[in-house]
Amino acid sequence: MSWTEHHQKSERFAADAEAAVLNGHPNQAHDAYRRAAQEEERAVADLSPKKVRTLGISAVSVVSLYYKAGLPDAAQKAAQKYLNLDELPDFAREQLVQILGSTTLAAARAAAVGARAKR
């Protein structure tokens, strides 16, 4: 399958997930976001190395989708994989670092709140 076919499958799962969020079905949304992330990951794998702008947009999409699926470990693993690519464009590198930073901070805050609540 080509980038286009995988990406369009990912788009459909992501759209289903967004509709599920809007309709108040979080479990359904998480599952659809996970499938969207996996399809987008396959799309990136099938992408021509010359298409760097598309690579950057798709890489950010994969990481965002894993976070939205409630899978932070998968998101961080994917982010590290893409950050290791020399051809990853700067805008995507910046966005991935921002996503990692903001989600790490959010997790640290949540952990701190949890620790205070236990005391």
Added chain:
Amino acid sequence: MKKPRLALHDLHQRHPGLTPALAASYREAACVCFDRHHRSPILLRLETEDEWDLASEVLVRWPRSDERTLAAWANEIDTTEAAAYAVILAAVELISGLVAIGRAETLTGADYYLAPAGTALEDFENCYRLEISGLDRAPDSAVRRRLEQKLAQAARGQSQLPALAGVVGFDAKLILISRLD
């Protein structure tokens, strides 16, 4: 003179990047946002780039939302965001002929990618990225400030150019669309 009409219905039929379910949700949210402040029909002011000087006002009609729909869209932030997608995509289509052919996720939402109607999605190399935002109750000045913020945000992602930014103020009855080349 007859005012051009903002087509919020059946967006998925003209924008291949939208599914029917999502298009219906965005439109429903837009109806709720308009219902909060106005009664159908109304004229929205539309400010754009010079070369798109097609309309300075557009007519919008919508069905009145029932109690069930209003209850389902009680979250103001989510509703305004979903509604802005419908209004800005329809406005961009009206003034430029560009339609959403694809979408990509961000941590807080999704970016739509635009191309002339009839273009098949092969990649994102030459598409326009669309930054969308909406304000429920805010004066014109706040809508303009939000557009400036969106343009600055788009400018920071230099490699993602070209980009368009669109902001709608529902209470203010104002749509702003600008291009960053």
